[in-house]
Every structure is written in structure tokens, then in C-alpha cells.
Amino acid sequence: MSRIFVTGIGIVSPLGMGVLPNLNGLGMGLCGISTMQHTMSKYAEELPFGEVKIATDALCDLLQVNCKGVSRTSLLSLMAFREAILQSNVSTAQLQQHDTALIGATTVGGMCLIDELYENANKLSNNTDYIASYDASSVTLYLQNKYKIGGIINTFNTACSSSANAIMYGARLIKHGLANRAIVGGADSLSKFTINGFNALRIFSKQICTPFDANRMGLNLAEGAAYLVLEGEGTVGDKEILAELSGFSNTNDSFHPTALSAQGDGPFLAMQKALAIASLKPADIDFINTHGTGTENNDLAESVAMKRVFDSVPSFASTKSNTGHTLGAASAIEAVFSIFNIVHQELYPHLHFSKAIPETALIPVQTFQKRFIKHVMSNSFGFGGNCSSLIFSKV
Amino acid sequence: MEHTALKNELKTHIIQYLNLKIEPEEIKDDQPLFGEGLGLDSIDSIELIVLLDRNYGIKIEDPKEGRKILVDVNTMVDYIEKNRKK
Amino acid sequence: MLYIYQTSCISPQPFPLAINNFNTDITVAHHGIMVVEPDYADIPVNILRRMGKAVRMGVGAALPIIAAHRNIDGIVIGTANGSMEDSIKFLNQIVDYKEGMLTPTNFVQSTPNAVAAQLALLSENKLYNTTHVHRGLAFENALLDVMMLCADQPQSQFLLGGLDEISTYNHAIEYLGGWYKSDSIDTNKLYQSTSVGTIAGEGASMFLVGQNPSGAIAKVSAILSLHAEDMGEVADGLSRFLIANDIDPNAIDTLILGENGDIRFQHFYQNVARAFPLSNQLRYKHLCGEYTTASSFALSLASLLINCENVPSHLYKDNGKAKGTINNILLYNTFKGLQHSFIYVQSANDMAINAT
Numbered sequence: 093m094s095r096i097f098v099t100g101i102g103i104v105s106p107l108g109m110g111v112l113p114n115l116n117g118l119g120m121g122l123c124g125i126s127t128m129q130h131t132m133s134k135y136a137e138e139l140p141f142g143e144v145k146i147a148t149d150a151l152c153d154l155l156q157v158n159c160k161g162v163s164r165t166s167l168l169s170l171m172a173f174r175e176a177i178l179q180s181n182v183s184t185a186q187l188q189q190h191d192t193a194l195i196g197a198t199t200v201g202g203m204c205l206i207d208e209l210y211e212n213a214n215k216l217s218n219n220t221d222y223i224a225s226y227d228a229s230s231v232t233l234y235l236q237n238k239y240k241i242g243g244i245i246n247t248f249n250t251a252c253s254s255s256a257n258a259i260m261y262g263a264r265l266i267k268h269g270l271a272n273r274a275i276v277g278g279a280d281s282l283s284k285f286t287i288n289g290f291n292a293l294r295i296f297s298k299q300i301c302t303p304f305d306a307n308r309m310g311l312n313l314a315e316g317a318a319y320l321v322l323e324g325e326g327t328v329g330d331k332e333i334l335a336e337l338s339g340f341s342n343t344n345d346s347f348h349p350t351a352l353s354a355q356g357d358g359p360f361l362a363m364q365k366a367l368a369i370a371s372l373k374p375a376d377i378d379f380i381n382t383h384g385t386g387t388e389n390n391d392l393a394e395s396v397a398m399k400r401v402f403d404s405v406p407s408f409a410s411t412k413s414n415t416g417h418t419l420g421a422a423s424a425i426e427a428v429f430s431i432f433n434i435v436h437q438e439l440y441p442h443l444h445f446s447k448a449i450p451e452t453a454l455i456p457v458q459t460f461q462k463r464f465i466k467h468v469m470s471n472s473f474g475f476g477g478n479c480s481s482l483i484f485s486k487v
Numbered sequence: 488m489e490h491t492a493l494k495n496e497l498k499t500h501i502i503q504y505l506n507l508k509i510e511p512e513e514i515k516d517d518q519p520l521f522g523e524g525l526g527l528d529s530i531d532s533i534e535l536i537v538l539l540d541r542n543y544g545i546k547i548e549d550p551k552e553g554r555k556i557l558v559d560v561n562t563m564v565d566y567i568e569k570n571r572k573k
Numbered sequence: 574m575l576y577i578y579q580t581s582c583i584s585p586q587p588f589p590l591a592i593n594n595f596n597t598d599i600t601v602a603h604h605g606i607m608v609v610e611p612d613y614a615d616i617p618v619n620i621l622r623r624m625g626k627a628v629r630m631g632v633g634a635a636l637p638i639i640a641a642h643r644n645i646d647g648i649v650i651g652t653a654n655g656s657m658e659d660s661i662k663f664l665n666q667i668v669d670y671k672e673g674m675l676t677p678t679n680f681v682q683s684t685p686n687a688v689a690a691q692l693a694l695l696s697e698n699k700l701y702n703t704t705h706v707h708r709g710l711a712f713e714n715a716l717l718d719v720m721m722l723c724a725d726q727p728q729s730q731f732l733l734g735g736l737d738e739i740s741t742y743n744h745a746i747e748y749l750g751g752w753y754k755s756d757s758i759d760t761n762k763l764y765q766s767t768s769v770g771t772i773a774g775e776g777a778s779m780f781l782v783g784q785n786p787s788g789a790i791a792k793v794s795a796i797l798s799l800h801a802e803d804m805g806e807v808a809d810g811l812s813r814f815l816i817a818n819d820i821d822p823n824a825i826d827t828l829i830l831g832e833n834g835d836i837r838f839q840h841f842y843q844n845v846a847r848a849f850p851l852s853n854q855l856r857y858k859h860l861c862g863e864y865t866t867a868s869s870f871a872l873s874l875a876s877l878l879i880n881c882e883n884v885p886s887h888l889y890k891d892n893g894k895a896k897g898t899i900n901n902i903l904l905y906n907t908f909k910g911l912q913h914s915f916i917y918v919q920s921a922n923d924m925a926i927n928a929t
Contacts, residue, residue, distance in 0.1 A: 134672040190813065199684065203660070210668050212749055213661045213742035223750045227654060228685070229708040236800055245800055246714040247707040249655075250686045257703050261718065268721050285660075288667045289680035292533065294550060344648075344693040344702035349681050350530070361699055475681070476690025478702060504676065506622040526619045533677050540674045 093267040096337040097328050097487065100180025100321035102172040102277075103428045106142035106314050106415045110175055115432055118414060118440035119460060125300050125312050125416045131164075131204070131282040135291065140300050141282060142314025142416025144168060161221045163202040165317075166234040168421075169279035172317040173235055176275060180321035180331065184239070186273070191327075193243040193271035195262040196232035197254035197278030199420040204283040228420075231279055243271050249420065251474030252383075253342070254278055255318070256423030256482055260340040262322050272327040277319030277424035286419065287313055293350060301386030301417075303410035304395065304456050306447040311385040314416030318424035320431075335434045338467070339370025339483030350475050351389045356397030358479035359383075359471065363401045366481035372467060374402045377483070379433055379457075381426045381470040384410025385417050390473065395452035409442035409456045423472040427482060430468040434486045438462050494564050501560075504538045505531055516560045524559070532557055539563075544572030575723045575782045576789035576921055578730070579641070582873040583608050583634040584776035584861050592877050595860055597887045599760040605739050605753070605773025606760060606862045615640065620691070623678055625656040626775075627738035631688035632695070634777040635734055639696040642781055646729035647701030647722060648689045650736070651715030653708045653865035655685025658740035688736065701731075709908020711735065712866040713798040716916070719782055720796065727784040735869025736777035739862075744773055752863075752909070754834070760859040763834040764890070771833035774862015778869035780876075789921035791879040793872070794818065798914045804844045807913050811848060811905075814915045825917075827878070827899045828852045829871055830890070831906030833863040838910045845905045852903070854890040868906045868914060875902045875918040 103110065106124025107117030117124065128141040130148065144151075151167045152159035155174075159167075177187070186192055202225040203209060209226050211217035224230060229247040236245050244265055248257045255278025262274030280286075290296055290313055297310035322337060343365065345358025352358065367374060383394055398405045411429050418425055433439060442456035470482045498511035501520075505527065518524045521532070532550065535557050539545040545567065547553045556566045582590040585599055585606040599606045613621055613633045624632065631650065639645065654660070663679035681687070686704035693702050701722065705714040712735030719733045747753060754770035763772060786792070795818035799810040815822060828849055830842045846854055855878075861870040878884060878899045889896070904916040 203664075206664065206667070209661075209746075210664055212746045214665070215745045215749075218749065220749055223746050226746070227708060228706045229653065229711075232707065233800075241800075244714075244717070244798065245707065245710070246705060247711075248704065249684065249706040250689075250702075250704050251684050261714075264718075264721050268724065270717070270721075284667050284672065285664060288672055288675055289663065289677065289683075292537075292675040292677035292680055293530075294533065342701050342703060344690070344699050346693045346697050346699050349687070349690060349694075357699060474686070475684050476686045476702075477693060478686060478690065508618060508622060530623075530677055530681060537674050537676045541670075546674075 094324035094326065096263045096266055096322050096324065097333045098320050098335045098337060098431060099323050099328060099331045099333060100176040101334060101428045101431055102175030103318040103425060104144055104168050104171045105316035105418065105425050106144060109171060118429065118432065121441040121443060123300060123414055123443055128282060133284050133287050135287055139296055139298060140312050142312055142418065143282060144315050161225050162234060163225050163230065164204050164281040165198055165200055165202060165279050166231045168281055168315065168317040169231050169235060172277065173275065173319045176319040176321050182273065182321060187239045188242045190242045191272040192241055193262055193265050193274040194232060194236055194241045195246045195258040195274055195276045197248040197258040197420045198228045198231050198280050199249055199251055199254060200280045200283045200286055201228035202226040202230045203285045204281040206284045250478040251476055252419055252422055253472040253474040253478045253480040254420040256472040256480035257342055259320060259424065259427060259482060260342060260480065263337050263340060266322060266324040273321060273323045275319055275321050278420045279317035280418055280420040281315040282313060295387050297386055300444055301412060302444040303384035303386040303413050304391050304449060304454060305445050306449050308386045308388060308391060310387050312416035314418045316415065316418040316421045316425050318421060318428045320424065320427060333487045335431045335484040336487050337482065338485040339366040339372065341365035341369060342480045345477035345479055347477055352393035352473060354393065356393040358477050359394055359397035359473055360400045362479040362481040363397065363469065366469065366483050370483045377406045377467050377469050378465045379439055379468045380406055380408040381430045381468060382408050382410045383471045383473045384412050386412060392449055392451060394471065395449055395454050399452060405454055407439060407457045409440065413443035423480065426470050430470045430484045433465050433468045434484055437465050493567065494560055497560060497563060500538050500542055504534045514560060519559055520557055543567050545570050574792060574794050575720050575784060576786055576792045577780050577782050577876050578788050578790065579638055579781040580778065580873045580876050581634045581637045582776065582778040582870065583610065583630045584870055585609060585774060586860055590873055590877065592881055592885065595885060597761055597859065601757055601759055601772050605744065607739065608775050623682060625658045625682055627656040627736060628682055628687050628691060630777040631734060631736040632691050635692050635732060635779040638732060638779055638781045639692060642730060643696060645698060645732050646726060647731045648692050648698060649703055649715045649719050649731060650689040650734045651705045651712035651866050652685050652688065652736050653706055653711045654737055654743060655687060656682050657738060657743040659683040661740065661742035709865050709912035710798045710914060712869040713796060713914045716793065717796055723782065723784040730781060730783040732779060733782050734777065734779040735866035737775060737864045737866045739773045739775045763859045764832060764856065766834040767836055769835055769837055771835045771863040774864045774867060776861050776870050778873040786921055791876040792919050792921045793916060794919050795917040800912055802911060804840060807841060808844060810913065811845060811915060818917065820917060822849055823851055825849055825852050825901050825903045826897065827855060827902045829855045829857060829875055829902055829904045831858060831867065831871065832856045833858045838907055841907050841910060853894045853896060855888045856890050865908060868904060871904050871906065872916065875904060878902065879918065879920050
């Protein structure tokens with residue numbers, strides 16, 4: 093079966109729009125979490141959010157697209173998609189070929205259009221501008237329609253691991269000869285829907301999140317988008333290869349709808365199986381981009397699971413300390429960050445950490461480090477016990 | 488409101504908020520809500536906290552405080568009688 | 574390729590789905606035709622009380638399969654919207670209570686992966702678990718996912734499913750979009766309709782699948798999904814599908830078409846049918862209505878029809894062909910004329926295929 097190479101990346105996150113501001117932001121230890129200005133919510137002033145710092149109208153102007161019927165999620169998605177195909181030099185003709193797949197992921201989808209959806213669903217308005225834009229697939233279909241992408245098109249929603257599963261599916265399509273290149277990733281925007289949902293579950297931190305800290309108080313919700321261009325051995329030619337996607341796995345924790353088990357069975361199995369697919373030993377992993385949301389439950393369960401997989405837990409960090417939790421975009425954004433680790437041979441400081449969790453005593457990387465990095469693991473765990481691990485490797 | 492009437496009203500709310508398929512009479516005043524009693528869990532406890540807010544104007548910010556109040560119908564009614572704002 | 578060993582389908586038809594027990598004259602209530610729900614005796618009451626209809630019927634349809642097969646190697650679900658009802662109930666809470674103190678259950682249940690997650694919980698399954706939500710091709714992508722899993726793990730068995738519900742809310746949105754008929758017609762008049770729009774439907778179809786032919790009732794040999802707005806592109810897709818999978822059009826004895834009574838899409842079905850002049854044509858949306866994952870109902874039906882001797886006449890779009898035993902079925906469906914799929918279903922018994 094073909095090896096899977098990454099030949100393009102595109103990203104929009106609270107650290108900035110594009111690869112460069114994100115790379116610089118990580119390198120300088122910047123945090124993109126602050127008060128929210130562009131999404132209306134009662135909690136905008138009360139809670140910190142990881143916002144992409146541009147209004148939806150301005151985003152439309154910047155992208156030079158007609159905004160009618162297009163959600164913020166689709167616009168963030170378009171911005172990251174464009175950057176990824178530009179870097180990989182995928183032509184318009186290639187996009188339209190039957191061997192180009194597009195696999196997206198989102199949890200909010202068009203449900204950032206809260207007021208429009210409320211009116212349409214409750215028959216309070218006859219405005220039809222947005223009626224095809226509420227579901228998750230509207231985000232992927234927007235890109236498909238814009239570029240007339242000709243191959244297999246799909247959308248995942250497995251909560252916070254959605255875009256890891258999109259990346260995995262794209263890679264498997266290539267391995268099975270069902271596509272030669274797959275543009276894979278995810279997008280989510282801040283929405284009253286998820287803001288109030290997580291608030292009702294009481295897992296928000298009122299301060300900036302402190303993943304893996306003994307005194308962590310919860311997560312900060314965020315938005316963003318990222319796409320990767322994956323290509324098989326037969327298609328990659330002499331393109332620059334950023335990294336290889338060498339391992340991937342999805343498992344289920346099978347414990348609770350919104351919490352991980354104390355032993356972290358799902359995360360443990362996901363990491364273990366990803367290593368097996370990559371034919372790697374635990375000791376081969378140089379760095380882990382953890383899920384690390386900053387909730388009491390996740391960080392402890394993930395720490396326990398890491399200690400089960402690794403005799404000596406490798407260097408790790410949670411970039412959610414820079415961005416907050418971007419839900420369906422998180423795995424794709426963190427895949428891009430993992431590829432930065434490999435391409436630039438460096439690790440970035442995990443922020444806001446002061447004291448290790450007493451039960452596990454794990455301490456994240458808190459300084460910028462130049463280091464030989466061969467294999468990076470990236471974890472994503474979602475509601476419904478959905479657990480995914482990806483491994484990116486230096487070629 | 489009279490004590491017994493409040494108990495019955497609360498049981499009706501509990502059934503409605505938690506979508507229980509039972510009659511109010513089937514919930515005993517001293518039956519534990521969680522664990523072996525009614526078998527409720529952590530998500531239900533948040534539902535009950537919202538019930539107290541919406542119907543009695545009682546705000547419980549700390550879920551740990553909630554554990555002491557959400558023991559059974561008796562403990563909830565005692566708390567409502569002392570703290571209700573509406 | 575994958576083999577189907579067992580199906581379980583909750584639909585507007587009597588449960589369990591059976592060829593000799595269809596209700597062909599369903600009065601369409603203003604929301605469409607609704608599923609006939611079983612009593613869900615096997616779902617623990619403390620879990621059942623939280624479930625909206627989508628989750629309930631998904632879990633309810635799957636339980637007979639996972640109860641009999643505890644050691645399945647993964648759960649793969651296609652659902653465009655999951656519990657839309659819970660999503661909008663939560664949204665309504667946000668607006669009605671002005672983002673005040675809200676109850677979380679609707680939010681937790683609103684994630685489309687609630688069905689696959691609940692099934693993992695109930696069967697203590699810690700393996701592959703995913704949810705495809707790509708609108709009219711959510712089930713097709715789930716099917717393709719499982720076909721890849723089967724190829725990689727030939728000894729394994731998987732639970733595959735497709736489900737979507739009609740809620741008051743998504744009905745309101747789709748109706749506003751012009752996708753449902755404004756005049757109320759009963760299901761037995763669906764195909765005579767000359768108006769735009771269809772009737773709303775819903776359902777949950779679950780399948781136990783794997784790579785081993787032993788004990789199989791049918792097999793899925795090939796699938797193709799595509800996005801296209803015109804007939805030419807669909808015809809091109811069909812040619813690619815037949816050539817890539819080495820399918821002789823004359824071997825296809827039966828076409829199952831997703832005709833839904835909306836005259837805007839009729840030309841897609843007619844055009845595909847024209848490529849198979851020797852095949853009988855069957856239809857099914859008078860039994861289940863139109864919904865995003867209706868092709869999962871079609872696959873349930875196809876699994877029951879394979880090797881079936883007495884196919885009820887209401888399924889036939891009578892085109893005067895001799896009606897024999899069904900061995901090789903091509904399913905074609907389009908969702909709103911934008912998303913299309915071809916699924917090739919054959920008898921699991923290789924001898925029967927050779928005989929045709």
C-alpha cells in the first residue's frame with residue numbers, strides 16, 4: 093500500500109491567518125485567546141475565547157467571494173483550503189479530476205447562523221438565503237462546488253476528533269487506490285450553539301486555559317480551520333514533501349457520553365494502534381501534540397493513557413494553550429503544528445503551566461527548543477468516547 | 488406553598504426535566520436520586536440544577552454544593568423552602 | 574466488496590422489515606411518513622429516556638445485531654443530521670432563555686456521533702467508531718469506509734448503519750426550500766405526481782457486514798458516489814463505475830431507483846434506466862419517504878430481494894419485462910439532483926451469479 097505524504101498545508105487559527113503567523117506565534121509563545129469581538133454572545137465579555145480576529149464581512153472581502161448564503165465556518169475553511177492547494181501546487185484541472193478527494197470535518201457547520209436557523213426552523217421567516225447552509229456538509233459542499241472537485245467527497249462529525257478522522261479517511265482512500273490525492277481537514281467557527289452547550293456542561297475555564305496544570309479549570313472555546321494535501325507515492329513526483337502520515341488510528345473509550353474513563357482506555361488504544369500501523373515502538377516518538385483541553389477529566393485521563401503507552405513519556409505540549417479548543421478543526425490545526433515540528437525541527441513552548449498534576453507528574457515542554465524530530469504523535473479525543481491518534485514522520 | 492404540595496410539584500418537575508417514564512407517586516420522598524435509587528448521573532444533576540434555577544430562582548454555581556442538596560426529594564424541598572426567590 | 578449477514582431496519586414499514594408485509598398506502602401526515610417504532614425493550618430505560626427519535630431508532634435498529642454479535646470490530650454510521658430535534662431544542666433554549674442557565678442533555682444528544690457512541694457504550698466496544706455526515710452521501714461514505722475496513726481485516730465483522738429523522742424543525746427548513754410537496758398526497762400516488770417536491774421520510778437501517786461469504790444473504794460488490802448537476806456527468810460516472818468494476822450491464826437483472834415523485838429529478842432516473850434496457854425497474858420511496866440516508870433503506874430492501882421469488886408488484890415500475898429471480902441489483906439514487914450514488918448488490922451465492 094502506498095505511503096502517504098503531506099505536500100501542502102493551510103491554516104487559520106486564533107494565532108493568525110496563514111502558515112507564517114501560526115509558525116511565528118508558536119515560536120514566540122503567543123496566545124491567541126482573548127475576549128470575543130466578532131461573534132455575538134452573552135458570554136463574549138465574561139469568558140475568554142480563541143477567536144480568528146476578523147469579522148465575517150471582512151473575511152468575505154478578503155477572500156473576494158459573494159457572502160450570500162455562506163457561513164463563517166465555510167469562509168474560514170476556504171481560506172485554509174486555498175493556502176493548502178497553493179503550497180502543494182494542485183491545479184484547477186487536478187481538483188476536478190476523479191482522483192482528487194475532499195474530506196472535511198466540522199461540528200458546528202453552519203450552526204453559527206443561529207438567528208437564521210432559529211427563524212427558519214421555527215417557521216418565523218421565509219428567508220431562504222441560508223437554508224442549505226446549516227448542516228455540517230454545507231462546509232465541504234461549498235468547497236466542492238466552488239472548485240468542482242471531482243473525486244470522493246465526505247464530511248465527518250465525531251465531535252472533537254472530527255478532522256483527525258477526515259485525515260485518516262483521506263489517507264485510506266489513497267492506500268486503497270480510490271484517490272491519488274486527498275485534501276483533508278476541518279473547520280469550525282465560534283457559535284452560540286457550542287458556547288452555550290459547553291457552558292451548560294460546565295467545562296469552561298473563566299481564565300485562559302492551563303492544560304496539564306494541577307489547577308486547571310476547564311477549556312476555552314475557539315475557532316479555525318486547517319487543510320492538508322495528502323498524496324500517494326505515485327502522484328507526489330518531485331514535489332517537496334513536508335512530512336509523511338505514517339500512522340493513524342481511531343478507537344472508542346466506551347465509558348461515558350462526555351467524559352473519558354479514568355484509565356484512558358480509548359486514548360491508550362488509539363495511541364497504541366497508531367504506533368502499530370506506523371510500525372514504530374513507543375520510544376520512537378519524539379514529541380506528542382496532546383489533546384490537552386484543560387479540563388480536569390481530559391488531561392488526567394490523557395496523562396494516565398500516555399504513561400500506559402510510554403515507559404518514559406516523550407516531550408509533549410498542548411497547543412490549545414495557544415489557540416483554545418477549535419473542536420472539529422482541532423485535529424487538522426494540530427496536524428499542521430505537528431508538521432511544523434518536523435519541517436523546522438523545533439518544539440514550541442506550552443503556555444500557562446505552573447504545577448504538574450499530582451497523580452501523574454507530567455511536565456510539558458515550556459521552552460522553544462531546536463531538536464532532531466523524527467516522529468510526532470497528535471492526539472484528539474471527542475464526545476462519545478471518540479479517540480484518534482495520528483503520527484507524522486520526517487521523510 | 489404547603490410542604491406536600493411542593494413535594495408533588497417538585498416530583499412533577501423532576502419527571503419532566505429528566506424525561507422519566509414514571510408517575511410522581513412512584514418517587515419516594517427519601518429515595519436517593521443518584522446511584523441505586525433513581526439511578527441518575529452527572530448530566531442529570533446539571534438538569535436538576537437548571538430546574539431549581541428556572542422554577543425557584545435558586546442558583547447553584549458549584550456542582551459540589553449541589554451534591555448536598557440533590558440527595559433526595561426531602562433535601563431538595565428543604566433547600567427550596569429556605570432559599571426560593573420565586 | 575463486502576458481504577451482508579444480517580439487516581435490521583426501523584422505517585415507516587412494520588418492524589421487522591419483511592418482503593411480504595409492506596404497508597403501501599400510508600396516509601401522509603403533514604410532516605411526511607414517520608417510522609413505526611418498536612417498544613425498544615432492550616434499551617435500558619435510564620438511557621432510553623434521554624434519547625431523541627434519531628438516536629432511539631438508530632440504537633433500536635442496531636441492538637438486535639450487536640446483541641447477537643458482541644465481538645464486532647467497528648461501528649460505522651452515516652447520518653446527515655443525527656438528532657436534529659435535539660439540536661433545535663437546544664437552540665430554542667438558547668434563544669428563549671437568552672443564553673441563561675440551560676439543560677445540557679439536548680446538546681449532548683445533538684452530536685451526530687451520539688448513535689455510534691451509544692452503541693459502543695452498550696456493547697462495550699472499544700474499536701473503530703465513526704460517523705459520516707455528508708448529507709445525501711452520508712451512508713454511501715459509511716459503506717465505502719466499511720468496504721475498506723473489510724479489505725484490510727478480512728476476518729472481521731462490522732456494524733454499518735444509516736439513519737435520519739424528520740423533526741418538526743428540519744421539515745420546516747426543507748419545506749421552505751421547496752423540497753416537499755405542498756399538496757398532501759398519499760404514498761400510493763407518489764409516482765403519478767406531476768408536481769415538484771417529495772414526501773418526507775425517515776428511518777434507520779443497520780447491517781452486519783464482513784469479508785467472509787459464509788452465512789451471507791447478499792454482497793455489495795461496488796459503489797460509486799459523485800457530485801454532479803447534469804445528466805452527462807452522471808452518465809459519465811456510470812460508465813466509469815461499470816468499467817472500473819468490470820460489470821456487464823446485461824448482467825444487471827434489477828435496477829432499484831430512488832424516484833421520489835419530484836418531477837425535477839425524474840430525468841436522472843430515466844437516463845440511468847436507459848442504459849439497462851433488459852433490467853426490471855423497482856422503486857421504494859413510497860415505503861420510506863425521502864431522506865438523506867434513504868439509500869440505506871434501499872440496501873436493506875435489496876438484501877431481502879436477493880434470491881427472492883415473490884417480489885410484490887407494487888415495487889415494480891412496470892416496464893413489461895419478465896420478472897424472474899433477482900440476483901444482480903444496481904441501486905441508483907440522487908439527493909436533490911446534486912449528489913448521486915451507484916451501489917451494486919449481488920447474490921452472496923457465487924453459483925447463482927454464474928447462472929445468470
